[in-house]
Amino acid sequence: MPFASSGETPVTSFAAPLDPSILEALARYDTPTICNAMEIVAPERRLIGFTTKPLVCPFPQLPPMVGYARTVTIRSVLKSSLPADEQAKRRIDYYEYVGTGFGPRISVIQDIDGPDVGYGAFWGEVQSNVHKALGCLGVITDGSIRDVPQWAPGFQALAGSIGPSHAWVHAESFGVEVRVAGMTVRSDDLIHADSHGAIVIPHELAEKVPEAAELCGRREAPILEIARSKDFSLEKLKDALRRSAEIH
Known part of the structure; x- marks a missing residue:
């Protein structure tokens, strides 16, 4: 089960995945086109549901990614207060959350260090390769990433910054609602993202979006x-x- 730190409530997952053909159809378009299409099928969402702040994309040549969100909050300035054995257990719980459920999946990570956002990088050579093996297509985060030359091949990244150290970085919670670069995301939300940014596509509207894009x-x-x-x-x-x- 998703872990939620004190005061937070895990968001209930959707009951079933969409037909894979819908995701394949969505992936044929870049994210600005998907945003245009969403203005047709859901004009009431014209000001919500997408990233509004710039993110670094080290791999702009990669195609759009479409997948279900795995939501996480992290911090790196403060050391985790958990004993070592509890930290190890939480790490396993986190990987079980990321690696289960319907896919493909996209990791969406909010850095909650406030003015020190991006101080330490959760993402680098190890995490990109582990998450790729767990069935993730990429990551969207307002935090920092590192090890770009050693990054897992084909694993997309949209990040707030690039930095050298992971400091005390650790996951605070996962499976909860997060807000990254102006985009609010819940666990299992459908995400479309490319080098421009990302947008949430409500499940009930996804089938209509490719036709609107055309x-x-x-x-x-x-x-x-x-x-x-x-x-x-x-x-x-x-x-x-x-x-x-x-x-x-």
């Missing part, structure tokens, strides 16, 4: 066509905008 592309096509044309003119742009607005 609609966005069709609406942009006439505008891009004239904007890239040697015969561009303001009148032709006006016509393209009119034709775009008529596409449904």
Whole structure:
């Protein structure tokens, strides 16, 4: 079971995963396009559900990742108060949480060190390889990462910073609601992310998003066509905008 530190309540997981074909369809689009599509299917979420602060992406060439969130809070300035045997048990509990449930999975980690966020890196050569082996596609964190040249191949990272030390870094809680770079995430939320950032896609809306993404592309096509044309003119742009607005 997910561990929650004092005062926090684990969030109930969704009962069943989505059809894998839906995740495959979502992965065909970059995250800005998914954000555009979400504006169509859920206009009430236009100001919520996505990262709003810049994150470092050391591997921008990697394709978009789509997976279910594994949520964690960490801190590194203060040493864990738990005895060594309890720390070891919690580490195993954490890995069981990350490595179980439906997948693929994405680790979403909030650094709760306040003004010292990113002081120590939870992520590096070891954790990236371990989490990849546990079925994770990557990590989204406002904390720091390190060991970039030794990072697990194909394991994506969006991080608040890059730093050299892990200091006293340890997991405080997992399976609880977190907020990373302006994006609020619960355990098992569906996440779409690439080098631009990340967005939460509500499970009940996921099947509608690829079709909306296609609609966005069709609406942009006439505008891009004239904007890239040697015969561009303001009148032709006006016509393209009119034709775009008529596409449904």
